[in-house]
Amino acid sequence: MSVNNGTSRRAELIQFVVLSLALFVFWFILSGRTDAKHIIIGIVTAIVTSWICRPVLRLKSTTNRGEVIAAYNLPYIKLIPYIFWLLWEVVKANIDVALLVLNPKMPIEPLMVKFKKSMSNPVAHALLANSITLTPGTITVDVQDGVYTIHALTKSAALSLAPEKGEGEMPTRVGKLFNEK
Amino acid sequence: MKFVALFFLLGGFFFTTVAAIGVIRFPDFYTRLHASGKGDTLGVAMSIIGLAIYNGFNLISLKLMFIVVFIFLANPIGTHVLSRAAYRSGIKPWVRKGE
Numbered sequence: 001m002s003v004n005n006g007t008s009r010r011a012e013l014i015q016f017v018v019l020s021l022a023l024f025v026f027w028f029i030l031s032g033r034t035d036a037k038h039i040i041i042g043i044v045t046a047i048v049t050s051w052i053c054r055p056v057l058r059l060k061s062t063t064n065r066g067e068v069i070a071a072y073n074l075p076y077i078k079l080i081p082y083i084f085w086l087l088w089e090v091v092k093a094n095i096d097v098a099l100l101v102l103n104p105k106m107p108i109e110p111l112m113v114k115f116k117k118s119m120s121n122p123v124a125h126a127l128l129a130n131s132i133t134l135t136p137g138t139i140t141v142d143v144q145d146g147v148y149t150i151h152a153l154t155k156s157a158a159l160s161l162a163p164e165k166g167e168g169e170m171p172t173r174v175g176k177l178f179n180e181k
Numbered sequence: 182m183k184f185v186a187l188f189f190l191l192g193g194f195f196f197t198t199v200a201a202i203g204v205i206r207f208p209d210f211y212t213r214l215h216a217s218g219k220g221d222t223l224g225v226a227m228s229i230i231g232l233a234i235y236n237g238f239n240l241i242s243l244k245l246m247f248i249v250v251f252i253f254l255a256n257p258i259g260t261h262v263l264s265r266a267a268y269r270s271g272i273k274p275w276v277r278k279g280e
Binding site: 029030032090091094097098101102106108109110111112129130133134135136137139140141142149151153 | 195196199200202203206207209211212214215216218219220222223240243244247253254256257258260261264265268269274275276277
């Protein structure tokens with residue numbers, strides 16, 4: 001128990017330092033000045049900000065009560081191909097919606113669908129909900145206990161997310177990303 | 182390089198225009214949210230990427246890319262909050278009649 005506590009405290013300290021450094025680099029890029037006054041203000045601001053953010057980064061697991069998940073514990077390397085895939089999906093889907101809007105008959109068929117995806121990491125839920133909303137044709141209306149309520153513009157958009165059998169491509173990919181079934 | 186920038190700027194212009202037309206043409210709150218919330222994300226992002234390419238690689242284009250990243254993170258959240266507020270206050274989604 002004490003060992004476990006010690007390692008988690010150490011991980012938190014490392015995270016604190018990394019977040020402070022990242023915030024300082026961000027400050028430095030935005031300010032673009034190298035005199036002492038601006039650098040000192042930047043260091044102090046970065047440290048205070050990451051100190052205030054400490055409790056926000058400890059997330060409660062959504063399935064297992066009492067378990068705590070660190071928000072910074074992300075599969076960063078696996079995220080990169082996912083982001084490129086998502087960008088391509090966004091472009092494709094945007095062209096589809098543009099065609100729908102410009103079509104004189106406007107063949108839309110809005111409907112609400114629900115599907116369940118149980119993942120324990122809240123960050124995974126946030127990523128999935130954000131990706132769904134980002135892809136045109138679908139909006140995440142509500143997420144409660146892993147049940148997603150989606151408003152879809154067309155039937156095919158709804159079916160691509162929540163097919164009759166099995167699971168849509170996007171939830172599967174996000175699940176794989178976070179090593180959840 | 183200027184032609185690539187022009188391509189991105191025109192693409193952004195196209196998607197933003199389509200989003201505006203969609204807001205006018207679609208029938209109810211949720212479908213209008215589809216048009217405004219997402220056409221804008223790609224439209225504005227493409228415009229800003231076009232500006233960054235036109236500007237060449239320096240600190241200003243790096244800052245512009247930060248704006249793109251934050252738009253991609255924040256715009257879906259705004260869309261989601263609006264749609265959830267509408268859903269919880271009981272707005273019924275429009276459905277095509279005569280099926």
